[in-house]
Amino acid sequence: MNNSDKIMLSCATCGQQFQFGRNVYDGKFILIYKLTVCRTCYSNNHDGWAPHYEQKILMHIKEQGISEPKRNEDGLLPRE
Numbered sequence: 001m002n003n004s005d006k007i008m009l010s011c012a013t014c015g016q017q018f019q020f021g022r023n024v025y026d027g028k029f030i031l032i033y034k035l036t037v038c039r040t041c042y043s044n045n046h047d048g049w050a051p052h053y054e055q056k057i058l059m060h061i062k063e064q065g066i067s068e069p070k071r072n073e074d075g076l077l078p079r080e
């Protein structure tokens with residue numbers, strides 16, 4: 001298989017590149033934010049987005065005209 005067939009995306013939160021297409025999906029599309037994040041971020045933030053990612057997420061949803069979701073019990077943005 002040709003490497004150039006891979007579809008690479010960069011994670012919306014940590015900025016890491018990951019493969020997202022052609023059989024391998026190492027990330028997750030989060031519908032409420034319309035963001036694609038890598039698998040690591042997705043699994044590490046299951047209780048809500050860590051505060052140091054908030055700014056990126058909030059900026060993105062503002063650009064997209066998405067309203068900020070209700071925060072969870074810990075005061076964090078819900079993961080999805």
Ligand SMILES: [Zn+2]
Pocket residue numbers: 011012013014015016037038039040041042
């Ligand atoms: Zn990431």
